[in-house]
Amino acid sequence: MQEKKGLVFDVQGYSVHDGPGCRSLVFLSGCPLRCEWCANPEGQVIKQQVMYQLKKCKYEEHNCRRCISACPYNAISESGDSEKPLLLDRTKCRECTTYDCTKACIHESLELSGEWMTVSELMAVIDRDRRFWGDGGGVTFTGGEPFMQKEFLTAVLKRCKEAFIHTAIETSAHVDTASFLKAFQYLDFAFTDLKHMDPEKHREGTGVNNKLILKNIAALAASDWPGILVIRIPIIEGYNDSDENITATAEFLNKIGLDIVNILPFHRMADSKYNQLGMSYKYAEHEETPDEIMKRVQKIFLDHEIGCFVGSNTPF
Ligand code: SF4
Ligand code: SF4
Incomplete structure (x- = not known):
């Protein structure tokens, strides 16, 4: 059992x-x-939720885009705003079970709750x-x-x-x-x-x-x-x-x-x-x-x- x-x-x-x-x-x-x-x-x-810590994100510094390409639902996009570079569509995340974005983020900017x-x-x-x-x-x-x-x-x-x-x-x-x-x-x-x-x-x-x-x-x-x-x-x-x-x-x-x-x-x-x-x-x-x-x-x-x-x- x-x-x-x-x-x-x-x-x-x-x-x-x-x-x-x-x-x-x-x-x-x-x-x-x-x-x-x-x-x-x-x-x-x-339910596990994705938490995004902007201060750890290497989008600008290392030109990182790993999470964007990892997400199978295209829930992450670039905002064009350097203060807040990533947009996360949480309506799509609600259905997600793989959380591939968190596995792809090697900088611990995206983590599960x-x-x-x-x-x-x-x-x-x-x-x-x-x-x-x-x-x-x-x-x-x-x-x-x-x-x-x-x-x-x-x-x-x-x-x-x-x-x-x-x-x-x-x-x-x-x-x-x-x-x-x-x-x-x-x-x-x-x-x-x-x-x-x-x-x-x-x-x-x-x-x-x-x-x-x-x-x-x-x-x-x-x-x-x-x-x-x-x-x-x-x-x-x-x-x-x-x-x-x-x-x-x-x-x-x-x-x-x-x-x-x-x-x-x-x-x-x-x-x-x-x-x-x-x-x-x-x-x-x-x-x-x-x-x-x-x-x-x-x-x-x-x-x-x-x-x-x-x-x-x-x-x-
Ligand atoms: S939780 Fe799932 S749907 Fe949301 S961004 Fe991460 S991989 Fe994409
Ligand atoms: S994978 Fe992590 S560090 Fe890279 S852009 Fe996404 S959140 Fe930022």
Whole structure:
């Protein structure tokens, strides 16, 4: 029987802010949300995508045209603009399965966004990193939304538990409740995102309303899962930072008995990824969330007796 494969768009070692101790982060492709400020746009779909880094391209310097002749669909053409010499027709790339352009590009200017891996292949990478975790570390699954590849996720989680590896997840919780709760038998720690308490505002910013997310967070809080659940909130100035929204979030957490949040300031570090993918980025000009806002939000949570950690200043 063939082993299950999953699309993994990154594996990063030595993370110290995404769960207890030193950890490896596994980024699984696919997401049911489309947050306008998304920091990992290359992980939104379960499909390898071509990323084009202009600064590595040798079109001018070496008169390189290798990708143009390699593409069987004529999707790459010369623009005539020296600032942006190549035009990539991504409507044609959507049907592509060979990605011959990336194989032809010896300068790593064109690269694929992810790699299809079997459970064993991913476990070998996790195992390779394991010796660097030290005491109390482990592996954290993030994305994208890890539950978009739930069968692969569950298979890897199960293998981790069999190998006595501490497991964590960062999830939007936008997944059917049965699958969500079932996976927690293999999880020790979880970050669940919560972007807005108002269903319509949530839909405006992320493409989906928050009903399933709130239901799943409440269901996990009420379950007998013995792990630690931290609510993660990206604080986006002008979107979800109002006193009214943060108070509503705190009251919801009080009601279901959760008492730890990690608030993350918005940053623009994903800017170059949007360029590489040819995607527009609504937040390209948006300012990073100022410290005063983070402190105001933190105070509201603390006033509701909820432990509130800002950014990477966390004990986990
Ligand atoms: S991904 Fe495929 S269709 Fe798109 S440019 Fe590369 S080879 Fe051509
Ligand atoms: S093959 Fe690579 S380096 Fe050459 S023109 Fe294409 S993208 Fe640029």
